[in-house]
Amino acid sequence: MTIAIIGAGIAGAACAARLTRQGHQIVVFDKGRSAGGRMSSKRTEQGYLDLGAQYFTARSEAFQAQCHQWLQAGTISRWNGSLAVFDDSGLHPSPDDTERYIGQPAMQAPVVQLLGNISLHCNCPVDQLQFDGNHWQLFSKGIALGSFSQLVLAIPQQQARQLLQPFLPQSPKLATLFAATALLPCWAVNIQLEQPLLPYDAIFVKNHPLSWLARQAAKPGRCRAEHWLLHFSPAFSAQHLEASIDVIVEQAVIALQHISGQPIKAVTTLCHRWRYAQQAPQYPVSGAVYLPALALGLAGDWLNGGRVENAWLSGVQLAQELVL
Ligand code: FAD
Ligand code: NAD
Structure with a gap:
């Protein structure tokens, strides 16, 4: 029997790759247009823009080995941006020797590599589950997707809770997992400028409505024009979760002016709310x-x-724990 995995982000892909290597039949479903999840660059006419995950680090030996393989294959590259910090004392350089990686040519490349030839159904939001004690039946918009001996959910907590709601009374463990909120939101705004802005490639922002700024052109494979990506802090993002895009972009321009100390004239803007x-x-x-x-x-x-690393490790751990 086949194992169904819902979610083609890095966790679902890592789990699928391990289980396939162990000889199992896997089918992956994702509601998105392609694999990658939060680790996806947006394709625009000017090139790729990173609106979600910005880079990843590798602290565990297992993920270091995986990154080494990806580096050899050209799936990822090192990103050595010149770093700064903006904090209560202002903007100042903050270099370090941490190895940071990005997917090539786009952030989702490692996810795509892991999925390889595994059966993947995109544009497929799974919205109903049935379990008869032996098999899972999956449905999308009323259409049956098949019968599976095991089910893996590799999707954000709040989306998993929605799908598993009918099963919570049977499993106190599941109910515990969903009792507290695991994931906080993030508003992302990309601002295209006419002129280069600052002599840095990325800025960690502390004690501020923003948490991060990065120059897309400083990343190999990304859009060459002067685009700056801004991430708002979890606190600001939660407080303004339902704000209009106009309000968020206005706040982004004000914040960028504050941090850079320069007037900002946006050529184009792009906004994305990560719930x-x-x-x-x-x-x-x-x-x-x-x-x-x-x-x-x-x-x-x-x-x-x-x-990213912890999502990959989670997928690998689950593949090892599944009793088949
Ligand atoms: P996801 O990537 O969310 O994958 C889940 C997949 O499930 C998605 O593709 C989704 O479409 C699909 N899905 C959900 N519900 C359903 C359904 N019902 N049916 C079908 N498919 C479904 N991490 C870092 O290490 N470094 C960073 O710099 C960094 N920056 C970040 C910035 C932002 C703005 C965001 C949002 C995240 C950032 N992260 C960063 C976190 C990192 O992106 C995540 O930890 C990692 O990508 C999560 O992978 P995942 O597989 O667990 O989930
Ligand atoms: P990392 O080791 O580069 O960064 C971890 C944290 O250490 C940073 O958030 C920052 O506060 C601090 N830091 C690192 N280098 C610094 C420097 N040179 N100067 C000043 N401060 C520095 O990377 P990681 O541990 O792999 O974490 C991944 C990154 O992804 C983090 O920055 C995290 O905040 C970010 N992230 C963002 C979101 C979002 O929704 N915006 C979601 C998940 C992760």
Whole structure:
């Protein structure tokens, strides 16, 4: 029997790749137009723009080995941006020797590599699940997607909760996972400028409505024009979750003027609201979760401390724990 994986982000792809290597039949479903999830660059007429994940680091030996393979294959490259910090004392350089990576030519490249020839159905939002004690039936807009011996959910917590709502009374463990909020939102705004803005490639912002700024052209493979990507902090993003795009862009321009100390004239702007972006600091880390009685596994960054590396590790851990 085949294993269904819902979610073609880095966690679902890592899990799918491991299970395939173990000889299992896998089918992956994703509601997006292509694989990548939050690790996706947006394709525009001027080139790729990174609106979600900006880069990733590798602290564990396992992920370092995986990154080494991707580097050899050209799936990722090193990103050595000149870094700065904007804090209560202003803007100042803040170089370090951390190795940071980005996908090539776009952020989703590692996810695409992991999925390889695995059966992937995009544009397929799974919106209903049935479990008869042995098999899972999946549905999308009333259409049956098939019968599966095991089900893996590699999607953000709040989306998993929605799908699993009917099964919560059967599993106190599931109910516990969904009791507290794991992922906080992030507003992202990309601003194209006429002129180069600052002598830095990226800025960590502290104690401010913004949390991060990055120059797209400083990243190999990305848009060459002068585009700056801004991420708002979790607090600002939560407070302005339902604000209009006009309000968010206006706030972004004001913030960029404040940090750069220069007047800003935006040539174009692009705004994206990530409802489920980054780990809530107090949410407990469990790696991945497997519930044999329900033939159900859960993986994703939200179970493992956020970040690309932790999402990958969560997917790998779940593949090892699945009892087949
Ligand atoms: P996702 O990437 O969210 O994948 C889940 C997939 O499930 C998605 O493709 C989605 O379309 C699909 N899906 C959801 N529901 C359904 C459904 N019902 N049916 C079918 N498909 C469904 N991490 C870093 O390490 N470095 C960074 O610089 C960084 N910056 C970030 C900036 C932003 C703005 C955001 C949003 C995230 C950032 N992250 C960063 C976090 C990183 O992107 C995530 O930790 C990681 O990509 C999560 O992978 P995942 O596979 O767990 O989930
Ligand atoms: P990392 O080690 O580069 O950064 C971790 C944190 O350390 C940074 O957030 C920053 O506060 C600090 N830091 C790192 N280098 C610094 C420097 N040179 N000067 C000043 N401060 C520095 O990367 P990581 O641990 O792999 O984390 C991934 C990054 O992704 C983090 O920056 C995190 O905030 C970001 N992220 C953002 C979102 C979002 O929704 N915006 C979601 C998930 C992760």
